[in-house]
Amino acid sequence: xxxxxxxxxxxxxxxxxxxxxxxxxxxxxxxxxxxxxxxxxxxxxxxxxxxxxxxxxxxxxxxxxxxxxxxxxxxxxxxxxxxxxxxxxxxxxxxxxxxxxxxxxxxxxxxxxxxxxxxxxxxxxxxxxxxxxxxxxxxxxxxxxxxxxxxxxxxxxxxxxxxxxxxxxxxxxxxxxxxxxxxxxxxxxxxxxxxxxxxxxxxxxxxxxxxxxxxxxxxxxxxxxxxxxxxxxxxxxxxxxxxxxxxxxxxxxxxxxxxxxxxxxx
Amino acid sequence: xxxxxxxxxxxxxxxxxxxxxxxxxxxxxxxxxxxxxxxxxxxxxxxxxxxxxxxxxxxxxxxxxxxxxxxxxxxxxxxxxxxxxxxxxxxxxxxxxxxxxxxxxxxxxxxxxxxxxxxxxxxxxxxxxxxxxxxxxxxxxxxxxxxxxxxxxxxxxxxxxxxxxxxxxxxxxxxxxxxxxxxxxxxxxxxxxxxxxxxxxxxxxxxxxxxxxxxxxxxxxxxxxxxxxxxxxxxxxxxxxxxxxxxxxxxxxxxxxxxxxxxxxxxxxxxxxxxxxxxxxxxxxxxxxxxxxxxxxxxxxxxxxxxxxxxxxxxxx
Numbered sequence: 001x002x003x004x005x006x007x008x009x010x011x012x013x014x015x016x017x018x019x020x021x022x023x024x025x026x027x028x029x030x031x032x033x034x035x036x037x038x039x040x041x042x043x044x045x046x047x048x049x050x051x052x053x054x055x056x057x058x059x060x061x062x063x064x065x066x067x068x069x070x071x072x073x074x075x076x077x078x079x080x081x082x083x084x085x086x087x088x089x090x091x092x093x094x095x096x097x098x099x100x101x102x103x104x105x106x107x108x109x110x111x112x113x114x115x116x117x118x119x120x121x122x123x124x125x126x127x128x129x130x131x132x133x134x135x136x137x138x139x140x141x142x143x144x145x146x147x148x149x150x151x152x153x154x155x156x157x158x159x160x161x162x163x164x165x166x167x168x169x170x171x172x173x174x175x176x177x178x179x180x181x182x183x184x185x186x187x188x189x190x191x192x193x194x195x196x197x198x199x200x201x202x203x204x205x206x207x208x209x210x211x212x213x214x215x216x217x218x219x220x221x222x223x224x225x226x227x228x229x230x231x232x233x234x235x236x237x238x239x240x241x242x243x244x245x246x247x248x249x250x251x252x253x254x255x256x257x258x259x260x261x262x263x264x265x266x
Numbered sequence: 267x268x269x270x271x272x273x274x275x276x277x278x279x280x281x282x283x284x285x286x287x288x289x290x291x292x293x294x295x296x297x298x299x300x301x302x303x304x305x306x307x308x309x310x311x312x313x314x315x316x317x318x319x320x321x322x323x324x325x326x327x328x329x330x331x332x333x334x335x336x337x338x339x340x341x342x343x344x345x346x347x348x349x350x351x352x353x354x355x356x357x358x359x360x361x362x363x364x365x366x367x368x369x370x371x372x373x374x375x376x377x378x379x380x381x382x383x384x385x386x387x388x389x390x391x392x393x394x395x396x397x398x399x400x401x402x403x404x405x406x407x408x409x410x411x412x413x414x415x416x417x418x419x420x421x422x423x424x425x426x427x428x429x430x431x432x433x434x435x436x437x438x439x440x441x442x443x444x445x446x447x448x449x450x451x452x453x454x455x456x457x458x459x460x461x462x463x464x465x466x467x468x469x470x471x472x473x474x475x476x477x478x479x480x481x482x483x484x485x486x487x488x489x490x491x492x493x494x495x496x497x498x499x500x501x502x503x504x505x506x507x508x509x510x511x512x513x514x515x516x517x518x519x520x521x522x523x524x525x526x527x528x529x530x531x532x533x534x535x536x537x538x539x540x541x542x543x544x545x546x547x548x549x550x551x552x553x554x555x556x557x558x559x560x561x562x563x564x565x566x567x568x569x570x571x572x573x574x575x576x577x578x579x580x581x582x583x
Contacts, residue, residue, distance in 0.1 A: 013513075013532060125514075129396075145338065170452045227372070230404070231405055235400065247564060253577065256561065260545075260578070263522070263543055
């Protein structure tokens with residue numbers, strides 16, 4: 001069985017994230033790391049492999065991104081993925097979700113040319129753009145079904161069952177491999193790389209592919225090929241702290257009730 | 267004037283408020299046409315509902331053959347409506363499923379997609395709130411038919427009579443689209459409270475509740491508000507994940523947000539800092555949440571909230 005897990009290198013959410021002059025996300029001057037939400041995808045991929053003991057299963061971590069994005073693949077290898085693929089090409093900078101899904105689809109097709117890809121696993125969203133659309137776009141491009149936003153994942157043979165907490169109901173969703181799966185942060189704490197895992201990762205294969213390797217033309221990706229254009233970005237003015245009172249014998253409740261009344265909430 | 271398709275958000279034909287907000291926004295771009303995908307018995311009620319908000323046409327797609335299948339059939343259905351109507355834009359309420367429908371649709375129609383818009387102007391420029399609400403971005407779709415998912419509370423619905431001409435629409439759904447299926451569904455118990463993302467007021471609790479949400483729920487009910495929770499409260503098992511406000515939960519933008527016993531980590535701020543008015547109650551005067559508030563009380567939520575609840579009830583009596 002061949003599992004491909006999608007990992008994204010993102011600016012650290014606790015750092016001062018910003019935009020470049022062309023309105024693309026600054027991915028160079030801000031510390032980056034493997035998107036926290038993709039760690040859950042790596043974890044579930046590894047758990048599927050561990051639960052299906054005795055089967056030959058390969059977990060491949062795949063990323064598309066600048067040079068530094070290799071760190072995201074490295075982290076996945078340290079956690080336990082078997083091999084890594086990093087698609088890097090100057091032309092990719094500024095790509096939107098549509099172009100990113102194209103590059104991912106071509107990379108998965110290339111991986112599948114060697115051994116059929118049975119399962120593609122992604123996270124809930126990236127922690128930068130956060131659109132949550134790449135798994136669905138990828139499924140559409142690959143002609144695969146999608147079972148997404150799983151909080152529990154079970155597989156048996158070629159059957160996949162997930163549980164997801166929808167807005168109006170908790171659902172069990174079933175699908176047949178091959179398919180695209182995405183998991184949420186409710187699916188189970190992601191493991192930390194062990195010392196052994198970190199050492200082992202240094203010997204694991206990590207391939208670097210260019211657009212030419214995938215047969216994608218540079219004109220199909222990047223900012224110039226984007227289907228949307230940003231016209232302006234503005235830092236939201238920081239909220240200024242308002243009045244803070246300390247409660248003493250009920251004074252806090254009284255003051256809060258007066259505030260709510262002054263704003264016509266009561 | 268070109269049509270603008272609006273996917274109706276409904277449960278069994280009961281149309282939900284975000285649909286009216288989208289119809290109001292759609293009228294800025296062209297002639298609003300509502301698209302109903304659901305049971306045949308709910309269609310008339312849905313058509314009547316959207317008629318009051320300017321829908322000139324209502325495409326009715328009977329979901330008998332696709333019910334229980336996820337995302338892909340809806341994307342195929344919308345692509346076929348778009349093929350027939352050549353709309354100026356397609357608007358969908360921003361939900362987890364609709365964003366995925368929009369994603370597939372964007373690939374099918376070779377068109378640009380903007381998700382989670384919080385406003386939309388006459389020229390199709392959408393406003394988004396990004397980086398945990400720290401930045402506002404304005405942008406537009408430049409290729410194909412603009413597909414835009416819009417968050418609840420993004421516009422005030424404007425009542426306006428439309429023709430709401432019912433147009434039954436036959437769709438052909440591929441077998442490939444019918445491969446991921448809902449095998450069991452447990453409807454959530456109705457709380458009687460407004461929906462978190464649509465509510466005008468949200469009262470939330472965090473670690474500081476110690477697991478006892480009664481004071482939070484009491485105030486929420488007195489104010490007619492929805493109840494929310496921080497990730498800490500959800501991870502502790504005190505509240506289900508569907509109540510979580512934050513980056514990996516719901517993003518809310520109500521008129522009033524009351525954070526109780528919530529420190530205000532970036533995870534949480536990402537889900538609430540675009541709220542109009544923010545109030546916090548926290549024992550810890552150093553809690554970062556106090557940097558955001560319009561009004562804050564340093565105190566024990568278990569004594570402050572019940573007293574505020576009484577004051578609210580007294581004022582409403």
